[in-house]
Amino acid sequence: MRVFNEAFYTSAARSALAAFGVDPGAHVTLIKHRENAVFKVENAGLKAVLRMHRPGYRTIAQLQSEAAWTSDLRGASVPTPAHIPGTDGEAIQIVKTADGIAIYVDLLEWVDGAxxxxxxxxxxxxxxxxxxxxxxxxxxxxxxxxxxxxxxxxxxxxxxxxxxxxxxxxxxxxxxxxxxxxxxxxxxxxxxxxxxxxxxxxxxxxxxxxxxxxxxxxxxxxxxxxxxxxxxxxxxxxxxxxxxxxxxxxxxxxxxxxxxxxxxxxxxxxxxxxxxxxxxxxxxxxxxxxxxxxxxxxxxxxxxxxxxxxxxxxxxxxxxxx
Missing domain, CATH: 3.90.1200.10 (Aminoglycoside phosphotransferase (APH), C-terminal lobe)
Known part of the structure; x- marks a missing residue:
């Protein structure tokens, strides 16, 4: 089990932004780390949430299924943040950390709430x-x-x-x-x-x-x-x-x-x-x-x-x- 290192994951989060067409120089702030490392991303009018998924916890098929499920739920009057697709149109992207570990990431709309x-x-x-x-x-x-x-x-x-x-x-x-x-x-x-x-x-x-x-x-x-x-x-x-x-x-x-x-x-x-x-x-x-x-x-x-x-x-x- 990797001991969580905020600087390491923040750097990885910045690297992941390019997959969504977001400037890696965007302001990135850690919100929480439990199942996933979750970051607030702010850049040129964009405000979003970047999730870096815990390696081994979910497969890419399961994460793609979550995106499909929540998208359909919004049409059924369940308010939940929408995914922001990557430059290839896919909700889930794969990035590699500096030590070569593949991590699934997704970007979602920011919600002003508490x-x-x-x-x-x-x-x-x-x-x-x-x-x-x-x-x-x-x-x-x-x-x-x-x-x-x-x-x-x-x-x-x-x-x-x-x-x-x-x-x-x-x-x-x-x-x-x-x-x-x-x-x-x-x-x-x-x-x-x-x-x-x-x-x-x-x-x-x-x-x-x-x-x-x-x-x-x-x-x-x-x-x-x-x-x-x-x-x-x-x-x-x-x-x-x-x-x-x-x-x-x-x-x-x-x-x-x-x-x-x-x-x-x-x-x-x-x-x-x-x-x-x-x-x-x-x-x-x-x-x-x-x-x-x-x-x-x-x-x-x-x-x-x-x-x-x-x-x-x-x-x-x-x-x-x-």
Whole structure:
């Protein structure tokens, strides 16, 4: 695993701009580094976001599929930033770093917005519920283009040895007792998900990471960003992701009520399998532990690991005793 070096990636980002016809001398500023290194690009009236995708996380077919998916979603009234194609007309470009590593990059329109404040959370969750329903309803009717490929996110790939974010069992800083508890939780969640039907009403394309930071409030309304984790999964998984960080807080119930109200304005939330919400929250927590392991060199992982371990312990004890 490469330790993130901001200067190295900023230099690589500048080199990537030529593929989009942008002056490499443009002003480039790192916004964040998690799955990808994300930069703000400003030049001669252009304001955009450049994503340098984490090597090995997504294939070029999966990234091209994300671009096709989000493009069609905009036509289905889901506001999300548009890709700015490269000089060859393709949304995804390949650049090589100074040490010869090939990295996939894309350029997207800039959104003037920010995550909701605490005071805006409840009404924002109603809007998130509405937009989530639009994403799910679109999935039911959209004819995927040839070669469409997004990750499968089921009981065998959400967490564990084949987890898309890594294996929770490899996370350092956990005791043997905690790992035994997590293994029991994983077995129970996997068994429960194995019995969760994959029907037109419960299964399809989900965003996969509808966290507050990916829901921006802008002058034009609520914008959904970062479909990088999206794939084929149970629809209720989107609710589990949105609510998971509020588990055990006073905000959980009002936020869930707001989300359901928003969803119901578009489609019936009762048919997506709400009774499986606790199971999907458990899957999300185990997935998060795997993420903490594979991103252990990042500042975010170092800060969040104790919290996620504690939350998963509390959840597992309740889930397994139920």
């Amino acid at each position: 995550p909701a404040s605490d005071e805006q959370l409840v009404p924002t969750f109603a809007e998130v519920g509405r937009l989530t329903a639009l994403i799910h309803e679109h999935s039911k009717i959209w004819q995927r283009p040839a070669g469409f490929d997004r990750p499968l996110l089921d009981q065998n790939s959400l967490f564990g040895k084949n987890g898309v974010w890594g294996d929770f069992a490899q996370l350092a800083g956990t005791s043997a007792q905690q790992q035994q508890l997590f293994a029991r939780l994983a077995d129970a969640v996997r068994a429960d998900l194995s019995g969760f039907a994959k029907t037109r009403e419960t299964w399809g394309l989900i965003h996969g990471d509808l966290m507050p930071e990916n829901i921006l409030k802008s002058p034009s309304g609520t914008i959904v960003i970062d479909f990088d984790d999206g794939g084929e999964s149970w629809f209720v998984g989107d609710l589990a992701t949105s609510l998971g960080m509020y588990l055990g807080t006073d905000m959980f119930d009002p936020l869930m009520a707001a989300w359901l109200e928003g969803y119901a304005s578009v489609a019936d939330p009762e048919v997506i399998g709400l009774e499986r919400l606790p199971t999907l929250i458990g899957a999300r927590l185990l997935q998060g532990l795997g993420w903490m392991h594979t991103r252990r060199d990042s500042e975010v992982a170092r800060q969040m690991t104790p919290f996620v371990i504690g939350a998963t312990v509390d959840f597992a004890e309740n889930y397994l005793s139920g």
